[in-house]
Amino acid sequence: MMKVRSIFAAVTVFSLPCLLVAQQKPQSAAAVKLDFEAVGTPIKADPVDAKIAAALKQVSVERIKANITRLVEFNNRSTISSTETDLKPGTGVLAAADWIKSQFESYSKECGGCLEVSFDESVEQPQAGFNNSRPRIIKPTPLRNVVAILKGTDPVASKRMYLVTGHYDTRETDVMNTHDFAPGANDDSSGTAVSMEAARVLSKLKFPATLVFVTVAGEEQGLNGSHHLAERARKEGWELEGVLNNDIVGGDTTPGDKLQSKQRIRVFSQGILPSAPIEQIRQTLNIGAENETPSRQLARQVLAVGRTYFPGTFHPVMELRLDRFLRGGDHRSFSEAGFASVRFTEWRENFDHQHQHVRVENGKEYGDLLKYDDFDYIARVARLNIAALATLANSPGIPQNVRVTTSNLDNDTILKWDAPRSYTQPVTYQIVWRETTVNDWQYVVNATQFPGKDANSTRLPVSKDNVFFGVRACTAAGICSQAVGPVPSRE
Known part of the structure; x- marks a missing residue:
């Protein structure tokens, strides 16, 4: 009987740390933000242009x-x-x-x-x-x-x-x-x-x-x-x-x-x-x-x-x-x-x-x-x-030659692009993305918030493997072109 009690006691003492770990409450899933959620903001409707809104009333x-x-x-x-x-x-x-x-x-x-x-x-x-x-x-x-x-x-x-x-x-x-x-x-x-x-x-x-x-x-x-x-x-x-x-x-x-x-x-x-x-x-x-x-x-x-x-x-x-x-x-x-x-x-x-x-x-x-x-x-x-x-x-028209750098294995995403072909006014750029199982854009960020090393580039702390990206060109008033998806580049 003593032998049995000793073994039981040993097992109980040995298992105590594991038991304590198991009893810790897991972090709430709602409190954990994935990288693509933490970096951008949920995409909203673009601003209404007053002249376009007035034109719609003429139909x-x-x-x-x-x-x-x-x-x-x-x-x-x-x-x-x-x-x-x-x-x-x-x-x-x-x-x-x-x-x-x-x-x-x-x-x-x-x-x-x-x-x-x-x-x-x-x-x-x-x-x-x-x-x-x-x-x-x-x-x-x-x-x-x-x-x-x-x-x-x-x-x-x-x-x-x-x-x-x-x-x-x-x-x-x-x-x-x-x-x-x-x-x-x-x-x-x-x-x-x-x-x-x-x-x-x-x-x-x-x-x-x-x-x-x-x-x-x-x-x-x-x-x-x-x-x-x-x-x-x-x-x-x-x-x-x-x-x-x-x-x-x-x-x-x-x-x-x-x-x-x-x-x-x-x-x-x-x-x-x-x-x-x-x-x-x-x-x-x-x-x-x-x-x-x-x-x-x-x-x-x-x-x-x-x-x-x-x-x-x-x-x-x-x-x-x-x-x-x-x-x-x-x-x-x-x-x-x-x-x-x-x-x-x-x-x-x-x-x-x-x-x-x-x-x-x-x-x-x-x-x-x-x-x-x-x-x-x-x-x-x-x-x-x-x-x-x-x-x-x-809009300014679509960005040209949009590419994603694929020369390194890391969890960042480097995007590069050229300016629209035919536009002379100041242009800003937005990066949009969505999960690979989703059809329409979910998140957006201004490219200037995560500047890259080169002009017209950005480095985002978002894994390129988990989302689809797009780059769109916008006017100062926020009127944007359709997005352009990047092609892989070893540059």
């Missing part, structure tokens, strides 16, 4: 409705109707193009000739077909994009451009049908009306950078008009830093549909470009940066604009997809040409009201009819586009 639901109503009256705006000779006068795609151009010209007259209005013309040659379908253009077909340019006021910053577009062509169930009623009230008179209203409202203001308002043809035939314009922009060296494409933004209102949201708009954007050099794709995948592309950063800027100008009322939702399943849009043309671009589309589409022969069948009505558009919703989409365009045009 007219009545004008939007009138423009869409007039577009529907052209009966069938199929791109290939440009080759037809037996259309009723005042109908068809060319008549629609002439009318849109006249509207842009009337806006220009109101602002003393501030808009440069023109046709961006081309002839689309016969196609071989795509996606195992029959060709949608079978003979040389004239295309007319309608373009209105609001030149920037700053001689240097005006080289930088931002573009908004929608397609004004329509289609029937049979994409080759050029005569039957194809109103396209939602797809895409709604997007065309957004571009037109943006031109009317923003032409009354002045911006350092240049704004381009466009309506394109040939979308239903294979993104032909946007492809031509994007290639023109690439060949001519446009400093095009953002493209906003509006396609199906009518807020379809079908009786009985309780799942549509009039407080949301989807924002689609390109991830990795399949056409990018293979080494660039490999590097992007190695560091998990497939969501840090220029188009995804532009989408995040749209979200930021939404926080600033429409808190709690209208919510842009970032979709990590180029587009919807089985569908495509004109932003793809610009993305493939190397330009940051996004697509706006209503929250819930009704496919009975798209690409349909107008009819009633078994008691159900088919067709993209005017009665299913929600003009108040389209006006909200127009305001979001206007706020985004104005913010971007007032």
Whole structure:
């Protein structure tokens, strides 16, 4: 018995320190700040610009409705109707193009000739077909994009451009049908009306950078008009830093549909470009940066604009997809040409009201009819586009050559960058970041709070392995560009 008691006593004495340690209360998780939480401040809405806020009030639901109503009256705006000779006068795609151009010209007259209005013309040659379908253009077909340019006021910053577009062509169930009623009230008179209203409202203001308002043809035939314009922009060296494409933004209102949201708009954007050099794709995948592309950063800027100008009322939702399943849009043309671009589309589409022969069948009505558009919703989409365009045009533009130093193994992050290409005013820089499992920016800090050794650099006590970083350029008034994600550098 003595032996047993001795062993028990020894064990008890030996275990006492461990027991005391175990009884100590762990530090509260809420009291522990991780490095990325301790260094920055939670990101908030950017300051409201009074002129932009005033411009948003000028958006007219009545004008939007009138423009869409007039577009529907052209009966069938199929791109290939440009080759037809037996259309009723005042109908068809060319008549629609002439009318849109006249509207842009009337806006220009109101602002003393501030808009440069023109046709961006081309002839689309016969196609071989795509996606195992029959060709949608079978003979040389004239295309007319309608373009209105609001030149920037700053001689240097005006080289930088931002573009908004929608397609004004329509289609029937049979994409080759050029005569039957194809109103396209939602797809895409709604997007065309957004571009037109943006031109009317923003032409009354002045911006350092240049704004381009466009309506394109040939979308239903294979993104032909946007492809031509994007290639023109690439060949001519446009400093095009953002493209906003509006396609199906009518807020379809079908009786009985309780799942549509009039407080949301989807924002689609390109991830990795399949056409990018293979080494660039490999590097992007190695560091998990497939969501840090220029188009995804532009989408995040749209979200930021939404926080600033429409808190709690209208919510842009970032979709990590180029587009919807089985569908495509004109932003793809610009993305493939190397330009940051996004697509706006209503929250819930009704496919009975798209690409349909107008009819009633078994008691159900088919067709993209005017009665299913929600003009108040389209006006909200127009305001979001206007706020985004104005913010971007007032910003300094994106920082260039943004990189993260990867030559050392440490828990700091060294970021370096060059100034925006086309800006002459004083520029400040902000560093934004988010956890790798989060989609939108969470934290921000002014770069000057953690200066690096070189100009336009910072050294942050935040591990580059645990977050995604971005650098954005801001004016003294706090109007910022979209962020740019860094690429690894051994410098």
